[in-house]
Amino acid sequence: xxxxxxxxxxxxxxxxxxxxxxxxxxxxxxxxxxxxxxxxxxxxxxxxxxxxxxxxxxxxxxxxxxxxxxxxxxxxxxxxxxxxxxxxxxxxxxxxxxxxxxxxxxxxxxxx
Amino acid sequence: xxxxxxxxxxxxxxxxxxxxxxxxxxxxxxxxxxxxxxxxxxxxxxxxxxxxxxxxxxxxxxxxxxxxxxxxxxxxxxxxxxxxxxxxxxxxxxxxxxxxxxxxxxxxxxxxxxxxxxxxxxxxxxxxxxxxxxxxxxxxxxxxxxxxxxxxxxxxxxxxxxxxxxxxxxxxxxxxxxxxxxxxxxxxxxxxxxxxxxxxxxxxxxxxxxxxxxxxxxxxxxxxxxxxxxxxxxxxxxxxxxxxxxxxxxxxxxxxxxxxxxxxxxxxxxxxxxxxxxxxxxxxxxxxxxxxxxxxxxxxxxxxxxxxxxxxxxxxxxxxxxxxxxxxxxxxxxxxxxxxxxxxxxxxxxxxxxxxxxxxxxxxxxxxxxxxxxxxxxxxxxxxxxxxxxxxxxxxxxxxxxxxxxxxxxxxxxxxxxxxxxxxxxxxxxxxxxxxxxxxxxxxxxxxxxxxxxxxxxxxxxxxxxxxxxxxxxxxxxxxxxxxxxxxxxxxxxxxxxxxxxxxxxxxxxxxxxxxxxxxxxxxxxxxxxxxxxxxxxxxxxxxxxxxxxxxxxxxxxxxxxxxxxxxx
Numbered sequence: 001x002x003x004x005x006x007x008x009x010x011x012x013x014x015x016x017x018x019x020x021x022x023x024x025x026x027x028x029x030x031x032x033x034x035x036x037x038x039x040x041x042x043x044x045x046x047x048x049x050x051x052x053x054x055x056x057x058x059x060x061x062x063x064x065x066x067x068x069x070x071x072x073x074x075x076x077x078x079x080x081x082x083x084x085x086x087x088x089x090x091x092x093x094x095x096x097x098x099x100x101x102x103x104x105x106x107x108x109x110x111x112x
Numbered sequence: 113x114x115x116x117x118x119x120x121x122x123x124x125x126x127x128x129x130x131x132x133x134x135x136x137x138x139x140x141x142x143x144x145x146x147x148x149x150x151x152x153x154x155x156x157x158x159x160x161x162x163x164x165x166x167x168x169x170x171x172x173x174x175x176x177x178x179x180x181x182x183x184x185x186x187x188x189x190x191x192x193x194x195x196x197x198x199x200x201x202x203x204x205x206x207x208x209x210x211x212x213x214x215x216x217x218x219x220x221x222x223x224x225x226x227x228x229x230x231x232x233x234x235x236x237x238x239x240x241x242x243x244x245x246x247x248x249x250x251x252x253x254x255x256x257x258x259x260x261x262x263x264x265x266x267x268x269x270x271x272x273x274x275x276x277x278x279x280x281x282x283x284x285x286x287x288x289x290x291x292x293x294x295x296x297x298x299x300x301x302x303x304x305x306x307x308x309x310x311x312x313x314x315x316x317x318x319x320x321x322x323x324x325x326x327x328x329x330x331x332x333x334x335x336x337x338x339x340x341x342x343x344x345x346x347x348x349x350x351x352x353x354x355x356x357x358x359x360x361x362x363x364x365x366x367x368x369x370x371x372x373x374x375x376x377x378x379x380x381x382x383x384x385x386x387x388x389x390x391x392x393x394x395x396x397x398x399x400x401x402x403x404x405x406x407x408x409x410x411x412x413x414x415x416x417x418x419x420x421x422x423x424x425x426x427x428x429x430x431x432x433x434x435x436x437x438x439x440x441x442x443x444x445x446x447x448x449x450x451x452x453x454x455x456x457x458x459x460x461x462x463x464x465x466x467x468x469x470x471x472x473x474x475x476x477x478x479x480x481x482x483x484x485x486x487x488x489x490x491x492x493x494x495x496x497x498x499x500x501x502x503x504x505x506x507x508x509x510x511x512x513x514x515x516x517x518x519x520x521x522x523x524x525x526x527x528x529x530x531x532x533x534x535x536x537x538x539x540x541x542x543x544x545x546x547x548x549x550x551x552x553x554x555x556x557x558x559x560x561x562x563x564x565x566x567x568x569x570x571x572x573x574x575x576x577x578x579x580x581x582x583x584x585x586x587x588x589x590x591x592x593x594x595x596x597x598x599x600x601x602x603x604x605x606x607x608x609x610x611x612x613x614x615x616x617x618x619x620x621x622x623x624x625x626x627x628x629x630x631x632x633x634x635x636x637x638x639x640x641x642x643x644x645x646x647x648x649x650x651x652x653x654x655x656x657x658x659x660x661x662x663x664x665x666x667x668x669x670x671x672x673x674x675x676x677x678x679x680x681x
Contacts, residue, residue, distance in 0.1 A: 006664045007663070009667045010666075010667055015667070019670050022670065027233075027234075029229065029233045030229070030230055030234060033233075038394060038397065041394060041397050042390065042394075044383045044386070044387045045387045045389075045393050049382075051382050052381060052382025058352075059352045059353045059381055063215055063381065064381070067222065070226075071438060071439060074226055074435055075432050078229045078232050078427065081229070081233055081424070082232070082427075085424055086421065090421060093671050093672065096671050097673060
């Protein structure tokens with residue numbers, strides 16, 4: 001890619017929006033995942049009795065749904081990102097590719 | 113030995129993070145030759161060799177060899193990633209850990225899962241848009257090629273070597289146990305088959321071996337979990353209650369008072385000794401979380417899909433399957449408490465498991481599905497090792513042929529045929545080295561090796577990738593010095609940690625200089641700070657070029673414009 005093309009893309013509003021949105025969304029979700037996982041680890045390290053406390057009459061403890069919850073959260077948060085990327089980010093990225101392709105036909109997008 | 117070893121492979125049985133499972137494992141005796149298992153495994157091998165033959169016809173160019181031509185779908189790649197990641201050690205080791213200490217096994221398996229979202233959010237798409245064959249393509253994108261490639265190839269080969277030795281030794285021990293074959297024969301079979309897959313079928317064959325293995329493992333584990341749950345009317349409460357009752361009974365018969373026994377029985381429902389000091393726990397968690405994002409054989413899988421969209425889909429599928437798998441191993445572990453620990457058929461004179469604790473899932477297979485299913489699960493365990501070692505070998509071979517030979521030695525002007533030839537020669541060399549090391553390490557305690565591989569990946573490969581992709585101020589000097597600092601510090605701190613210094617090298621207890629179970633918290637910091645510091649201090653001409661190249665790299669990483677598309681179609 002030549003420098004003028006790069007600069008034209010970089011200046012395109014859809015590109016700026018894409019970059020800003022994806023980066024901040026990615027970091028927010030990363031932070032959320034870290035809070036949940038290290039929160040869980042710290043709970044294990046500092047409050048074992050809480051996790052081992054019984055929920056009802058039976059043997060079920062609070063730790064079980066929390067542990068399972070971390071696994072489910074991991075999958076769900078990944079799905080959340082992919083869903084947003086499939087709609088939002090891909091649309092913006094397509095806009096950039098089309099805008100560029102209109103003036104530089106040799107450019108082919110790899111985002112689709 | 114095998115018992116100790118396998119749990120160790122996954123459990124990083126080091127000071128601070130010690131699971132009870134590691135403590136009481138018996139010697140792994142060679143079992144009687146199991147013909148059902150061998151027959152099932154033979155069928156798997158025949159099928160995968162047939163696939164390799166088909167893949168070989170399609171594997172002509174270097175792109176075919178490294179990435180299967182880049183035409184694998186997100187769903188297929190997701191299964192293959194899961195197949196690459198779910199090792200025999202995690203299947204047998206985690207179910208054994210759950211059987212031994214319940215909830216602690218769950219804490220452990222969660223660590224292996226939480227890295228995947230980070231891969232998705234920060235790396236997967238950008239990797240696909242920037243790279244072609246190896247993660248070094250991405251790390252070296254705007255930098256001076258030779259030094260960065262040399263670092264990336266070292267990072268790859270070191271991680272692959274530790275991971276591979278762990279798998280080979282695990283394979284030998286496991287097969288001795290399951291099939292009744294000699295250790296060295298087992299290691300030679302694994303080495304030979306993996307060479308055939310990679311050599312002739314390249315990435316296409318490796319991918320399909322991993323996909324088939326993932327389906328077999330997920331299918332077999334699902335069957336076991338459903339059979340266990342069915343016994344309890346699909347009520348987790350009923351299953352847990354029975355497990356607590358059995359554990360209480362075992363504690364009581366070991367001479368404990370009723371109160372103590374009840375306490376011991378109930379201990380499986382909450383955290384136990386897994387997390388002793390918070391620093392070890394966090395450091396170990398960081399190695400697992402960020403190590404996943406720096407494993408070269410996993411990163412390489414993102415180049416097999418045609419575009420960024422399929423790359424992100426593959427991680428979602430992989431995360432889903434791996435998460436599901438860890439839920440299954442948890443149920444299987446509790447199933448082993450209720451069906452295996454209560455059945456004298458599976459126990460030795462002292463009440464331990466025949467063949468060691470790692471046989472938990474294997475005995476459970478026998479208990480819920482009879483001898484034929486036992487054979488099936490044994491064959492799955494073997495197939496699992498094959499799939500993992502094939503992926504590792506391919507990744508190591510690519511680092512040598514694509515990064516070292518084609519880029520460093522030939523200055524990027526290597527003939528494609530010659531490059532392919534170098535990767536094939538490297539595959540053979542790696543196969544032979546893996547077999548020799550596997551035999552050499554038979555009697556060694558190598559429990560630290562997998563956790564070391566994760567720690568290195570987290571401290572060297574991951575910081576370099578992340579900083580080079582996302583930080584404009586990053587320079588050649590920064591990534592090379594910082595990356596090597598991360599690499600060296602993670603290896604050095606591991607050597608002076610209790611797991612190696614005391615357990616493996618036999619120094620007196622308490623003499624280890626580094627008291628924690630994993631170096632990642634410190635070595636990752638060293639890696640990141642090193643990259644930052646040496647980039648900031650870098651006033652060279654090259655640094656100007658490196659920074660000037662950021663915009664073009666960023667545009668391509670975000671949009672995919674200019675990325676190498678699905679080639680070879």
